[in-house]
Amino acid sequence: MYRYDKIDQAIVDARVAEFKDQVARRLNNEITEDQFKPLRLMNGLYLQLHAYMLRVAIPYGTLSGTQMRMLAHIARKYDRDYGHFTTRQNIQYNWIKLEQFSDLLDDLSKVEMHAFQTSGNCIRNISSDQFAGAAADEVADPRPYAELLRQWSTLHPEFSFLPRKFKIAVIASEADRAAIQLHDIGLQLRKNDAGDLGFRVWVGGGMGRTPVLAKVIREFIPVSQFLSYSEAILRVYNRYGRRDNIYKARIKILVNELGIEEFTRQVEDEWALLQPLALDAPQSEYDRIIAQFPDPAFDPAAPDSIDVSNPEFGAWVDQNTHFHKQRGYASVTISLKPPGGIPGDASSAQMDIIADLAERYAHDEIRVTHSQNLVLAHVRKVDLHALWTVLRAAGLATANLDLVTDIIACPGMDYCTLANARSIPIAQKIAAKFENDGAAQRDIGELKIKISGCINGCGHHHAGHIGILGVDKKGEEAYQLLLGGSGAEDASLAKILGPGFDENGIVDAVDRLIGFYKSARTGPDERFLDAYRRLGPAPFKDAVYV
Amino acid sequence: MPHILTGNRLETGDVLWWDGSDWTLHIREAALIEPAAIEALIAEMKPAERINDLAAVEVTVEGGSYRPTTTRERVRAIGPSVRPDFALPSLPVDTI
Amino acid sequence: MSDPQIATLAELLAGANSSAVRIEPGDDARALLPHLGQLTLVEVTFPKFRDGRGYSSARILREAGFTGTLRAAGDVLVDQLGFMVRAGFDDFAPDVPLDPAVVERTLARYPFVYQKAADARAPAWALREGA
Numbered sequence: 001m002y003r004y005d006k007i008d009q010a011i012v013d014a015r016v017a018e019f020k021d022q023v024a025r026r027l028n029n030e031i032t033e034d035q036f037k038p039l040r041l042m043n044g045l046y047l048q049l050h051a052y053m054l055r056v057a058i059p060y061g062t063l064s065g066t067q068m069r070m071l072a073h074i075a076r077k078y079d080r081d082y083g084h085f086t087t088r089q090n091i092q093y094n095w096i097k098l099e100q101f102s103d104l105l106d107d108l109s110k111v112e113m114h115a116f117q118t119s120g121n122c123i124r125n126i127s128s129d130q131f132a133g134a135a136a137d138e139v140a141d142p143r144p145y146a147e148l149l150r151q152w153s154t155l156h157p158e159f160s161f162l163p164r165k166f167k168i169a170v171i172a173s174e175a176d177r178a179a180i181q182l183h184d185i186g187l188q189l190r191k192n193d194a195g196d197l198g199f200r201v202w203v204g205g206g207m208g209r210t211p212v213l214a215k216v217i218r219e220f221i222p223v224s225q226f227l228s229y230s231e232a233i234l235r236v237y238n239r240y241g242r243r244d245n246i247y248k249a250r251i252k253i254l255v256n257e258l259g260i261e262e263f264t265r266q267v268e269d270e271w272a273l274l275q276p277l278a279l280d281a282p283q284s285e286y287d288r289i290i291a292q293f294p295d296p297a298f299d300p301a302a303p304d305s306i307d308v309s310n311p312e313f314g315a316w317v318d319q320n321t322h323f324h325k326q327r328g329y330a331s332v333t334i335s336l337k338p339p340g341g342i343p344g345d346a347s348s349a350q351m352d353i354i355a356d357l358a359e360r361y362a363h364d365e366i367r368v369t370h371s372q373n374l375v376l377a378h379v380r381k382v383d384l385h386a387l388w389t390v391l392r393a394a395g396l397a398t399a400n401l402d403l404v405t406d407i408i409a410c411p412g413m414d415y416c417t418l419a420n421a422r423s424i425p426i427a428q429k430i431a432a433k434f435e436n437d438g439a440a441q442r443d444i445g446e447l448k449i450k451i452s453g454c455i456n457g458c459g460h461h462h463a464g465h466i467g468i469l470g471v472d473k474k475g476e477e478a479y480q481l482l483l484g485g486s487g488a489e490d491a492s493l494a495k496i497l498g499p500g501f502d503e504n505g506i507v508d509a510v511d512r513l514i515g516f517y518k519s520a521r522t523g524p525d526e527r528f529l530d531a532y533r534r535l536g537p538a539p540f541k542d543a544v545y546v
Numbered sequence: 547m548p549h550i551l552t553g554n555r556l557e558t559g560d561v562l563w564w565d566g567s568d569w570t571l572h573i574r575e576a577a578l579i580e581p582a583a584i585e586a587l588i589a590e591m592k593p594a595e596r597i598n599d600l601a602a603v604e605v606t607v608e609g610g611s612y613r614p615t616t617t618r619e620r621v622r623a624i625g626p627s628v629r630p631d632f633a634l635p636s637l638p639v640d641t642i
Numbered sequence: 643m644s645d646p647q648i649a650t651l652a653e654l655l656a657g658a659n660s661s662a663v664r665i666e667p668g669d670d671a672r673a674l675l676p677h678l679g680q681l682t683l684v685e686v687t688f689p690k691f692r693d694g695r696g697y698s699s700a701r702i703l704r705e706a707g708f709t710g711t712l713r714a715a716g717d718v719l720v721d722q723l724g725f726m727v728r729a730g731f732d733d734f735a736p737d738v739p740l741d742p743a744v745v746e747r748t749l750a751r752y753p754f755v756y757q758k759a760a761d762a763r764a765p766a767w768a769l770r771e772g773a
Contacts, residue, residue, distance in 0.1 A: 007754045007766045014752045021747065022721065027557065029595050030741075031719075038692065039721055047598055049622045051559035080632065094626075099557040121692070151756040151766065157728030158701055158759070161694025239698050243667075277705060279758050285767040342628055413618055414626035422617075424628045475616050 001064055001365060002147045002292045004112045011154065012109050015116055019043045020102040027099070042122060042160070044115030045101065048415050052096040055118035056108060060128035060146035060170070061089030061368040063113075065355035068366050070111040072351035078104050083351065085336060085344040087408060087460055088167075089127050089368040090118055094415055116154060121162045123153035123234070127169040129177045130333075130367040133293060134377040136325040138172035140197055142189050144290045145223065146170045148281060152227050159234045163241035164249035166234070167206075170199075179370060179487035181205045181214045182463060184251045185233060187226065198222045203233060203263070204255030207457035211493045212252040217264045223286070228279040232271035236263070295326075296363035302328025302380045313388055315438055316399040321384065330381050332362075334374040334391060335398040335406065339435035342424050343409045344372030353394045361387050370460075370487075371408050371448075373401065403441040404449065404514065405431040408460055412453030412470060413477070419453035421470025421477035422503075426451055429507045444514055447528045450485070463487035465529040466513060467494040468506060479506035483513075483540060484532050497537055498545050509544045516543035547604045549584055550576040550612060552622070553597035561622050562597065569597065573623040573636040574611050611637060648685055664715075671699035678708050685735070688716040697729040704730035704760035720744050724751060730760030 004012070019039070026036040040046075044055040056071065063071075071091055075083045078100050079093040086092055096104070108114055118125055126146045133141040149168060153159070159166070169178040172189035180186025186202035198220040205214030221229045233251075240258075242248045255263045304327050308314035322331040334354060336344050346354070354374060358366045361383045362376035369375055379387060391397040400406045407430060410416065412423030430449060434441050450464030454471075461467030467482035478500045485494030501509055514528070520539065521531045532540060550573070551564035562569040564587075566577035579587065584602045591600055603619045605612040614620050620642045625632040633639040649660035651669045654677060662683035665671060674684065684703060686696040700712055714726050715735035723734070723745060734740075758765045 005770070007769065010753045011756070011766075018748075018751050021744075025744075032595055033556075033598050035691075035719060035721075047554055047559055049618070050561060050625060051554075097558045121694075154756050155725075155752070156757060157725045157755075158697045159694070160725055161692055161697065161722075235698055239695055243693055243695075273705070277758065281765075281767040282771055284771050288770060413621055414628050419618075422621075422627060424626075428628070477617055 001062060002059075002143070002289065008151075009109075009112070012112070012114050012116075015043075015114060015155070016102075016105045016109050019105060023098065023102060038120055040098075042117055042120040043105075044118035045096070045098070046119060046417075048094065048417055049413075050415065051094065052098055052101075053415065054093045054096040054101070054104070054115060055086070055088075056091050056093070056113060056115050057118050057125045058090050058113075058368050059150050060126050060132070060143050061130055061370075062128075062132075062143060063366050063368070064111075065359040065364050065366070067111045067113055068351050068355035068358065070107065070113065072348040072355070074104060074107060075348040075351065077107075082345055082347045084342070084411065085346065085368050085372050085374065087370050087372060087410070087458060088118075088125055089130075089370055090125055091368070092411070094411075119165075120160075121164050121166075122160045123156060123162075123166045123168065126150050126153070127167070127178050127183075127370060129171045129173070130369040130375045131177060131322060131331050131377060132172065132367075133295070134322075134324050134326075134329075134331045135173055135175075136323055137175055139189055139191050140172055141290075141293050142170045142172035142187075143293050144286070145187070145189065145199075145226065147289050147292075148227060148286070149230070152230070152281075156234075159238055162234075162238055163243045164246070164251075166237070166251070168230070174489060176487070176489040176491070177369075179460070179463060179491070181491040182207055182211075182460075182487055183214065184237075185230065186214050189223075190220070192220050196222060199226050201226075201229065201233075203267075204252040204260075206250050206252045207460060207462045208250065209247050209455045210250075210252065211457070211462040212256065213491050213493065214252075215255065215260045217260065217267060224283065225280055227281060228274050228277075229267075229271055231279055232267050232274055235270050235274075236266045240266075296365075296378050298326045298329065298378075299380060300328075302326075303382050304328045306381045306384060310385075312399075313385060315442070316388055316397055317384060319399040319403065319442070320397075320401045321379075324378070326378070328381055330379055330384065332376045332379050332384070332387065333369070333401045334376065334396050335400055336373050336396075337400055337406050337431070338395050338398045339405075339431065340428065341395075343407055343427050346374075350394055350396060353390065354396070357387055357390060371402075371406065373406070399438060400435075400441060402446045402448065403434075404444050404447045405435050405441060406448075407431060408448070408450040408464070410452050410454075410459035412451075412459075416453060418456055419470065420455075420472035421453050421479065423451045423453040423459055423468075423470060426468060426470075426479065426503065426506060429503070430510050433507070433511060443524070444518065445524060445527055447514070448486075449510070460487060461485070462493050463491070464494055465527070465532070466510060468510075471500065473500070476502070478502060481506060481509055481544070483537060484529065486529060495537065497541055512544050512546070513540055516540060547615070548578045548607060548612075549581055549602045549604055551579055551584065551587060551600065552576075552603050552619075553591075553600040556596050556598055563623075572634065573614075576612055578607075613637060613641065617642060646683065648683070665699060667693050667695040667699075669699070671702040672706075674703065674708075675706050678703075678706065681708070682710040683713060683733075684708065684710065685713040685715050686731070688714060688718055688722075691717040691719050691722055697725060700726070700730040701760045720748050723748050728755065728759040728761050728763070
C-alpha cells in the first residue's frame, strides 16, 4: 500500500488546518452559508435530511487494518456506531456535527486519511478494481497509477471549480470490475505490441439524468504521459463544458454536443500545446510509487486445495472467493448485504473485526468494492475456514456475492435530501423473498439489482441487470423498472420496461421477472442479463404487466 | 393547508421546527404559520445565517399532532424509516 | 496607481490600441496571444466564484509567456486565492474587500504542492527526485 511521505502528510495537515479555519469563519459568520457550502463540500461534508453527512475518501478503495480501525473509531466517537460503504468505494457517516468536525479530521489525518474532494465540482476520489494486485488477468497493478492521479488531482489549481463533478476510474484487465465505461474518464491499463504499458482512454461515460457509455478517444497513451493527457482532457472540459444547466454540465454532454471526433481533436491539440511544459512526473516518481505496491510475501507452500465438506462453508467459498494469481491464495469478498441489513452498512464492531482479520490473514489490506462490499485480496486458502468462522459469528459471511440479494442501493430518501423515494426498504423487501434460501439464490445465478432513489443514479440503476429508479409521483414514492444494464466490460444501459409501480408493486414485479427468467433461460449458465439480451424486452414485459 | 417552518442548525445539522419564539427538535411543538407570513419570516431569519435550509413544510393536523404531507418531510421529522431505533418521539415511525 | 483604459476582448480584436484588456469567462484567452506584446494588464473576470473558466484562461496566458499583470476581478474570495496564485494571477480586484490577515494565512498555507502549474513552485515529484 502507498504510505505517505512527509510531503503527503504536510499537505493533509495543511488542508485540515485550512478547513478548521474555514469552519471557524463560518461559525463566526465571517462567511455566509452560500460561500461556505462549496468549501465544506470539497471536504466531503453535506447537509442531509437529518444531519451533516461526511464522506471520507478511500483512495482507489484500498485501506489498511489501522485505517479501518480508525473508521470504526470515527463511527463510535462522532456518529452512531456505524458507517455506510458507497458505490464510489468510500465511506459515509450520517450523523456528523459541524462543531466536532475539526477533531474528526485530526483523527483521520493520524492514519493518512481525509475527506478531500469527496464532493464538489472537482476531481473526485479515484476508483479502481477491488482485486488489483491479486487478479490473475491484470497486466500490472493499476493502483500506482491511481495514486499518481490522486496526487495530481489533489487541490489542482485549475480544476477545482469545474462545471460539475468529475470521476476517474483505473483498471488493468479486460474484465471491468470498476465500471470504467460509466466514468467521466475511464483508464484501462494495457500493453502495446512493443510490450510497453499504456492506457486505453475512455471519456464521457456517466449515469444520472442522461446515461451515456464512454467512448474511446485514444487506444494507447504511454503511462509516462497519462497525467498530461488527463490535464488536456480536463482543460477542454473546464473551458467548454456547459455551465448554464446543472443537468447538462457533465463532460458526457460536451462530448456528445461536440461529437467524439471534434472532442478528440481538441484534446489532442491541447495536449500538443502542453507538451513543452513537462507536466508529467518523472520515471523516478513512478518507480517510487510502484515500489510501494509490491506483491505481499506469499507463502509458496500454501496448499491449493482445502476441505470444503461443510456445505455452508463450501457455498461461501464457491460464491464469495475469487481466483488469485498466486497458487494457494484467494481473494475474499465480505458481503455487506446480510439478511435484513442495509446494503453497505457496517457497525463499528464489524469494522474492528475486519481490521483484525485483515492483519491476521490478509497482509493488512482491505478493499471496498463499488457494489458496497469489502474484499480481503490476499488470503491463503488454508486460512479460509478460520476466517469464515470469525466472519460468520459477526454476521459477515453471507454467501451472496453477485446474487439476487447482493443489491446495490443508494441511501435514498431515508437519508438524502436529493432523493425522491426510499431505496433501502425496496432492497430489503426484494432480498427478504430470497435471503433464507441460498440454494434458490444460487439457482437464479448472477443477477445485479441496483436501486437509486433519484435520477442522479448513485445506486447505478442504469447499470443494473434489473434497475430500479425511485421517482416522486405527486408526493408519493413510485418506482420505475429498468432492464438490461451492465457496468462490466459488456457495458450497456438499462431501459425502462413499462409503467412504474408503488413500493409493493415493484417488489412483486421483480419476483415475476425472476420467475419468467427461470422458465425461459436456456439453462443454468444463461444469466438473467443474457436471457434478456437474447429475448428482448417483450416477453419480460408480458410477464410483469399481466 | 397549514404550514410550519423548518431548518437545520448550523453547528449540529439537527432538524429544527419553529415554535413561534424558538427552535425545537420536536415537530409536535411547532407553531402553525399563516402561508402569507412565511416568506417574511424566512427573509427575517436568513441574514442571521444560523439556521440552514429554511423552508416551509405543509402539514395536516391530526389528533393534535402535525403530519407533513410529503414522505420526505415525515422522514425528516422522525428519522430514517430503516432505523426505527433512531426515531424521534415526534410521530410514530410507522406513519412514514 | 491608475489603470490604463481597459478594453474588452472585442475592442482589442477590432484594433484598439490598448495596453489592458478584460476577458470574460466565455472569452477564448488564446485570442489574446497575437496581441500579448502590446498588453501590460489582463483582467480576468469571475462573475461567480463557482465559474472556474478563468483559471484556465490565466494558465494559458502564462504558458504562452505573458509576463504582465494578470488580475482576477469580481467574485474573488479568499478561499480561492491559493488556486488563483498557482494559476498565474498576481493581482486581485475582489468585489468585497478581503481581510489581509486571512489572505496572508491562506497564501502561506500549503508547504508543498503536487502539480506543476503557472507559478514557480516545484511539484512534490520534483522535490522527491532531488531527495
